[in-house]
Each structure stands twice: as C-alpha cells, then as structure tokens.
Amino acid sequence: MFGGDFFGGGFPGMGSQRPRGNNTRYYEILGVDRNASDGEIRKAHRKLALKYHPDKAGANADPEKIKEINEAYEVLKDQEKRRLYDEYGEDAVKENGGRPGGGGMADIFDLFGGGGGARRRSEPKGDDIVHRLQVKLEDLYKGTTRKLALNRMVKCDQCNGVGTKSGKTFKCMVCNGSGLEVKIKQLGPGMIQQIQSRCSNCGGQGYSAPYEDRCPTCSGKGLSKERKVFDVTIEQGMRDGQKITFHGEAGYSDPNIPPGNVVFVVEAKEHALFKRVGIDLVMEKKINLVEALCGGTFYINHLDGRVLKFSPPAGAVLKPDSWHRMDEEGMPIHGRPMVHGNLYVHFDVEFPDSLSEGQRKAVSKALGGPGTSSADHMVDDEVEVEMSPVPDIQDELKSRARFGKEHGAAYNSDDSDEEGFPRGQRVRCAQS
Numbered sequence: 061m062f063g064g065d066f067f068g069g070g071f072p073g074m075g076s077q078r079p080r081g082n083n084t085r086y087y088e089i090l091g092v093d094r095n096a097s098d099g100e101i102r103k104a105h106r107k108l109a110l111k112y113h114p115d116k117a118g119a120n121a122d123p124e125k126i127k128e129i130n131e132a133y134e135v136l137k138d139q140e141k142r143r144l145y146d147e148y149g150e151d152a153v154k155e156n157g158g159r160p161g162g163g164g165m166a167d168i169f170d171l172f173g174g175g176g177g178a179r180r181r182s183e184p185k186g187d188d189i190v191h192r193l194q195v196k197l198e199d200l201y202k203g204t205t206r207k208l209a210l211n212r213m214v215k216c217d218q219c220n221g222v223g224t225k226s227g228k229t230f231k232c233m234v235c236n237g238s239g240l241e242v243k244i245k246q247l248g249p250g251m252i253q254q255i256q257s258r259c260s261n262c263g264g265q266g267y268s269a270p271y272e273d274r275c276p277t278c279s280g281k282g283l284s285k286e287r288k289v290f291d292v293t294i295e296q297g298m299r300d301g302q303k304i305t306f307h308g309e310a311g312y313s314d315p316n317i318p319p320g321n322v323v324f325v326v327e328a329k330e331h332a333l334f335k336r337v338g339i340d341l342v343m344e345k346k347i348n349l350v351e352a353l354c355g356g357t358f359y360i361n362h363l364d365g366r367v368l369k370f371s372p373p374a375g376a377v378l379k380p381d382s383w384h385r386m387d388e389e390g391m392p393i394h395g396r397p398m399v400h401g402n403l404y405v406h407f408d409v410e411f412p413d414s415l416s417e418g419q420r421k422a423v424s425k426a427l428g429g430p431g432t433s434s435a436d437h438m439v440d441d442e443v444e445v446e447m448s449p450v451p452d453i454q455d456e457l458k459s460r461a462r463f464g465k466e467h468g469a470a471y472n473s474d475d476s477d478e479e480g481f482p483r484g485q486r487v488r489c490a491q492s
C-alpha cells in the first residue's frame with residue numbers, strides 16, 4: 061500500500077468484472093482435458109469424425125455433430141486460436157475472424173491506421189490503480205525518485221494461477237462457468253425481481269477447484285499476495301496533473317485477465333515563495349522605500365539551493381508594482397532540462413506609516429520639496445476635508461455596494477469597479 065495504508069488493505073480490480081465467454085465447450089465436444097496435448101486433440105478429433113461421419117457411421121451419422129466437432133478442432137489445433145479461446149472464450153475467437161492475425165473489420169482498421177483496435181478493444185483488462193502523488197516544487201525543479209509500495213495479487217507460484225494441485229480447471233457448479241449468479245426475489249403476489257451479481261462461490265472467475273484438489277498455497281484462488289515497491293521517477297519540469305504509468309503492474313483480480321496499470325498523477329504542492337506559471341516562475345519581493353529609491357543588494361533562495369544575488373542599476377528607482385525579469389532562472393522544460401523559463405520578480409514597496417518632522421524636511425530637501433506652495437491653491441470656496449486610508453479597495457467597493465442597496469441607491473459595484481476604481485493586484489504570489 062502507498063504511504064502506509066493508502067489502499068486500506070484492499071486489492072485492485074475487485075470492482076465490476078466483464079464475464080468471460082465460454083471457454084470449455086470445445087474441450088467437452090472433443091472429450092479432452094484443457095491441458096491436452098496437440099496429439100491427444102488430433103486423436104480425439106479423428107475418433108469422433110469416424111464415429112459420426114455420414115460415410116462411416118451409418119445410422120449414427122450426424123452432420124450437425126460433425127460440424128460442431130470440426131469447429132472445435134479448427135480452434136484447438138491452432139496454438140494462437142487456442143490461447144485466445146482459453147483466455148477469452150468463443151466470442152473472442154469469432155470476433156477475431158477465427159485467424160491469429162485478425163480478420164474482417166480488424167484488418168480494415170489495420171489498413172487505415174486503426175492499429176487492430178477492433179480486436180484489442182474486445183480484450184478485457186483489469187482495473188487501473190490511480191494514485192495522486194503530491195510533489196514539492198523543489199522536486200519538480202531538480203527531479204527526484206520516490207519509493208512507493210503496493211500490496212497486490214499475483215499468480216500463485218505453486219499452481220501458476222490454476223488453483224489446483226493437479227493443474228486441471230474445474231467449472232464452477234453454482235454459476236456454470238459464467239461468473240454470474242442469478243437470484244430471484246419475491247416482491248409481492250405475482251411479482252418477482254431477478255438480481256444478477258458476481259458468483260458467491262467462485263468470485264466471478266467461472267471456475268472453482270474441488271476441496272481435495274485445491275492448491276494449498278493459494279487455497280484454490282490461483283492468486284497470492286505480494287508487496288511490490290515502485291521506484292517512481294519525478295523528472296525535471298514535470299507539470300501538475302502529469303501521469304507516470306507502470307503498465308500491467310496493478311496486480312490480478314482474475315488469473316486469466318491481464319492486470320491493469322498503476323498510474324501516479326503528479327499533484328504539485330504550493331510553494332511559500334514561488335508560483336509556477338507554465339515554464340516560468342513568479343515571486344513577490346518586498347522592499348522598503350529607502351531600497352526602492354536608493355537601491356541595494358537583494359538575495360533570493362532558489363529551488364535548487366543556489367542564492368541569487370542582484371542589484372538594480374546605479375541611480376535606478378524600483379517603482380511600486382513594477383516587474384523585473386531574470387532570464388533562464390525559471391522552471392526546466394520537461395524533456396529538455398537544460399532549457400529553463402524565466403523568473404519574474406514583482407516588487408512591492410512598503411511605505412512608512414508616518415514621518416517625523418525632521419524626516420519630512422530631510423526628504424523634502426533631498427527631493428527638491430513641493431513644486432508649489434499651499435498659497436497657490438487658495439480659492440474663495442475651498443472646504444477643508446479629512447482623508448483616511450482604505451486598506452483594501454475591493455472590500456471597500458463591496459461594502460459600498462451593500463450600503464447603496466440598503467439605502468435604495470442605484471449603486472452597482474461591478475460598474476463602479478470598472479469605471480474608476482483600480483482593481484489592484486488580483487493574484488499575489490507569496491512574499492519573501
């Protein structure tokens with residue numbers, strides 16, 4: 061199981077199963093065992109053909125029986141057809157055109173690039189196991205390998221998945237080999253309900269070993285428990301939602317059905333400083349007013365442990381809400397780890413809440429002071445008003461919209477937002 065108890069002790073593929081077609085009738089027609097050799101099959105066919113042939117059998121002649129015998133022999137004498145029949149039953153052989161290489165519509169799909177899809181779609185497969193794998197941004201930047209374990213079912217080594225000591229396969233007597241059990245429920249006078257479910261005796265496999273012939277290792281199930289450890293490689297530059305697939309590693313639910321895949325889905329965790337945008341990285345850097353006006357040296361701890369050191373050009377001013385780019389310091393491109401995106405730094409300038417009189421005079425003197433005196437703004441109808449700070453303009457607009465509605469004013473927060481008020485920085489990165 062992953063991460064201790066990820067699978068809760070359960071096993072893959074225990075959901076709904078596609079029932080296999082009949083894969084015992086041909087052996088019964090020829091009167092041979094499922095493990096019969098090619099020679100035994102030929103001998104049985106010849107014997108039955110003589111017994112029922114119109115020219116040899118006289119009163120026992122049966123053309124329909126001969127047709128059945130030949131049909132069974134045509135499948136079981138061919139190794140590929142026999143394998144297909146043993147695994148998937150009569151329907152699979154007939155859908156495949158009765159030929160190992162395909163046939164009918166399957167060949168047409170191959171001809172026009174379908175890749176034999178008609179045949180492959182008919183083949184059952186066990187359920188996939190999907191596990192979401194949380195990965196830190198540092199690991200997506202540098203790459204890493206994680207070890208994760210899974211409890212799964214595999215074919216029993218002792219009986220090779222047959223479930224018996226003799227190596228024979230016995231059809232389940234409860235479901236008659238279909239893997240499905242039908243129960244009748246009385247709902248009322250003259251009313252019944254038919255319920256179809258997985259066979260309780262064979263678990264939907266269609267066969268069940270007699271007690272005296274059961275494999276002691278797997279108790280006749282044909283499967284045994286195994287703990288498998290996977291080395292999951294997180295490659296540099298992988299994206300959120302990308303899949304890492306281990307084909308055919310999900311374990312068996314039925315010895316005769318190929319197992320599904322184990323699929324790990326990358327789930328990128330949020331980082332405290334950086335935000336990923338495609339192949340680029342974005343971050344926010346808080347600086348004070350002195351640093352914005354006078355410059356300085358800044359440091360950034362990068363995802364691979366390096367410390368990036370940078371300074372603005374002499375005399376440059378870092379304006380509030382400005383953006384700066386660092387080439388080739390973003391995420392590596394998946395499959396091309398030597399190529400990187402960019403790192404974008406958003407500067408957030410923190411202004412002081414207030415200035416002392418001495419500080420105000422010093423700043424005014426350094427920057428040349430106000431361009432005009434207050435006397436230049438004196439008019440006859442001037443009114444002195446107070447100004448107060450607004451911590452969050454978006455919250456302010458919502459509050460004013462509610463106020464307007466409560467007082468019956470034609471006030472729309474969306475219109476006001478668009479026509480005059482700044483939206484501000486909607487999506488902020490974490491701050492250094």
